[in-house]
Amino acid sequence: MSRKIENLEDDVVIRNGKGIQVSYQMHCTMIDGSVANILTGTNASSNCFICHAKPTEMNVTNFTKVPIANHYKYGLSTLHAWIRCFECLLHIAYRLTFKCWQVRKENKDAFSANKVRIQNEFRTRLGLIVDQVKTGFGTTNDGNTARKFFSNAEVASEITGINKELIQNFSIILRLISCGMRINIDAFRELLIRTRTMYLTEYEWYYMPSSVHKILMHGCEVIEYFDLPIGNFSEEALEALHKHIRIVRYDHTRKTAREHTNRDLMSYLTISSDPEVVFKRSAIPNKNAVYTMDELEEYLVDAEET
Numbered sequence: 001m002s003r004k005i006e007n008l009e010d011d012v013v014i015r016n017g018k019g020i021q022v023s024y025q026m027h028c029t030m031i032d033g034s035v036a037n038i039l040t041g042t043n044a045s046s047n048c049f050i051c052h053a054k055p056t057e058m059n060v061t062n063f064t065k066v067p068i069a070n071h072y073k074y075g076l077s078t079l080h081a082w083i084r085c086f087e088c089l090l091h092i093a094y095r096l097t098f099k100c101w102q103v104r105k106e107n108k109d110a111f112s113a114n115k116v117r118i119q120n121e122f123r124t125r126l127g128l129i130v131d132q133v134k135t136g137f138g139t140t141n142d143g144n145t146a147r148k149f150f151s152n153a154e155v156a157s158e159i160t161g162i163n164k165e166l167i168q169n170f171s172i173i174l175r176l177i178s179c180g181m182r183i184n185i186d187a188f189r190e191l192l193i194r195t196r197t198m199y200l201t202e203y204e205w206y207y208m209p210s211s212v213h214k215i216l217m218h219g220c221e222v223i224e225y226f227d228l229p230i231g232n233f234s235e236e237a238l239e240a241l242h243k244h245i246r247i248v249r250y251d252h253t254r255k256t257a258r259e260h261t262n263r264d265l266m267s268y269l270t271i272s273s274d275p276e277v278v279f280k281r282s283a284i285p286n287k288n289a290v291y292t293m294d295e296l297e298e299y300l301v302d303a304e305e306t
């Protein structure tokens with residue numbers, strides 16, 4: 001497989017009388033945490049796959065674990081990052097009355113009462129169905145729910161009791177890593193440190209999930225590893241393809257054998273990703289992926305400088 005990748009030839013596409021040379025570089029970033037854990041030999045999903053820190057080591061103020069630079073290549077899984085950060089704040093909110101990571105027997109009632117109150121308030125005030133199990137689909141916490149939560153920081157803070165500034169900081173960080181523009185690393189590093197310090201000051205008792213730790217601790221190094229803005233490596237394209245694959249599989253593949261179906265599907269996807277075809281296809285803007293640029297300018301590199 002790696003030999004085939006090495007032998008990929010450049011494409012030349014003619015656009016408006018000008019030739020554009022397209023060369024290929026493969027990056028394995030369209031993955032979620034569980035795939036990254038397998039690829040990096042991380043034996044527990046709660047551990048960080050970059051520095052192998054355990055949950056109990058995540059909230060240490062003077063963090064000394066050495067990151068493995070070779071693991072930066074798996075990216076930040078920016079789409080899942082929205083959901084993981086949202087769930088982290090939500091789970092802190094459920095525990096705010098007793099401030100303990102582990103829900104002990106004596107705290108179970110308080111936990112359930114907080115959860116029900118927060119879920120009801122999200123439904124009435126923002127129309128969001130939060131943390132409900134969907135049969136066969138995980139939970140209702142998806143990218144859209146998370147985006148709505150972070151874009152309404154004030155209401156979200158009133159409902160959850162979480163520091164509004166912390167929600168806003170997470171909102172800025174998530175929009176920056178998703179927007180597909182170049183990030184000013186110095187300003188971003190300072191924002192990450194400020195956010196982590198704020199988190200540890202108020203919620204040190206809740207072990208930071210590995211996906212949140214990964215962004216706050218290793219975000220800058222992962223961004224610097226790639227030549228293009230980190231937003232371009234999002235697994236959003238893959239997730240958006242699920243529907244497309246379903247339609248192609250149904251309408252354009254032979255059903256004579258599973259092998260035939262997969263072969264036809266792969267051929268169709270290869271053709272549809274050809275640069276010549278991509279240029280001819282009109283882009284359909286994804287309204288959910290449009291992020292407001294408020295407060296982001298100071299963390300972005302000027303387009304003229306790049």
Ligand SMILES: [Zn+2]
Nearest residue numbers: 048050051053
């Ligand atoms: Zn780490």
